[in-house]
Amino acid sequence: MEQIIQQFFNVGIMMEAWPIIWRGLGMTLLLSAVVIPLGLTGGLIVALLGGSRFALVRWLVVVYVDLFRAIPPLVLLIFIHAGLPFAGIRLSPFASVCLAFFLNNSAYYGEVYRAGIESIGRGQTEAARSTGLNHIQAMIYVVLPQAVRNVLPDLISNTIEVVKLTSLASVVALPELLYSSDMARSLTYNASPIVMAALVYLIILWPAVRGLSRFEQKLASH
Numbered sequence: 001m002e003q004i005i006q007q008f009f010n011v012g013i014m015m016e017a018w019p020i021i022w023r024g025l026g027m028t029l030l031l032s033a034v035v036i037p038l039g040l041t042g043g044l045i046v047a048l049l050g051g052s053r054f055a056l057v058r059w060l061v062v063v064y065v066d067l068f069r070a071i072p073p074l075v076l077l078i079f080i081h082a083g084l085p086f087a088g089i090r091l092s093p094f095a096s097v098c099l100a101f102f103l104n105n106s107a108y109y110g111e112v113y114r115a116g117i118e119s120i121g122r123g124q125t126e127a128a129r130s131t132g133l134n135h136i137q138a139m140i141y142v143v144l145p146q147a148v149r150n151v152l153p154d155l156i157s158n159t160i161e162v163v164k165l166t167s168l169a170s171v172v173a174l175p176e177l178l179y180s181s182d183m184a185r186s187l188t189y190n191a192s193p194i195v196m197a198a199l200v201y202l203i204i205l206w207p208a209v210r211g212l213s214r215f216e217q218k219l220a221s222h
Contacts, residue, residue: 010192017184017193024180025200031094031166031176035101036159042102043109048139050114061110068107074168076100081172093174097166105162112154116147153216160208164201177201 050061068076081096091099120143128138148155170179181197 006190008191008195010190013188013190013192014196017181017188017196020180020184021177021193021196021200024175024177024197027175027180028163028166028177031097031169031174032163034098035105035166036162038098038102039105039109039162040155040159042106043111043113044144046106046110047113047117050110051117065107065110068103069111071104073100073104073165074171076104077168077172093169093172096172097169097174101162101165105158108158109155112151112158113147115154116149116151117143119150120146153212153219156208156212156215160205160212163205 046061046065049057050065052058052061077097077100080100081091081093084091124142124146125135125138128142129135133141166176167178169176170182173179175183177197177200181193184193185191
């Protein structure tokens, strides 16, 4: 038991590794602050294009969504960072992660938005059009606010998953939380920094998970 505590819950080593982990946490928060808005914006564009009057546009959106939902994000990230240089395109680790997450997340967010838009009856759009609004105005001012409200739990749940997936950035040596804790592990020859990183993820995400559960229960009771 003492050996387990020394190897996984060594407070002294955790405190020694904290400056490295703190810097990694800063990078994780920065990365999340960039990729989440990118995914939300890209997903909205995908959803709106999916409702286009042009069959070709709708078909291209279906291909896009199916493709980037089917490809594992880790494979996509490695392809962008390690594969594109063979075509003369070299991106920094941060840019590679942002691009990979944008492609992957916009496909998932797009499906969530689409479900929300389809949950709003066509009568809402027709009523908005009858007041003099054009199609885009009706979508922005009438349909989208209701659609987002209907799928808000799914959007929050997907966002929590995005924050957890930022740990994939460690494979391209971006010094986020997991990469930094693993570096601390290699320096201390002890797994306690990894445990500490897991605790940091728990502290950050557990309130969001509990809040989401309460929000879903509140919606279900109405």
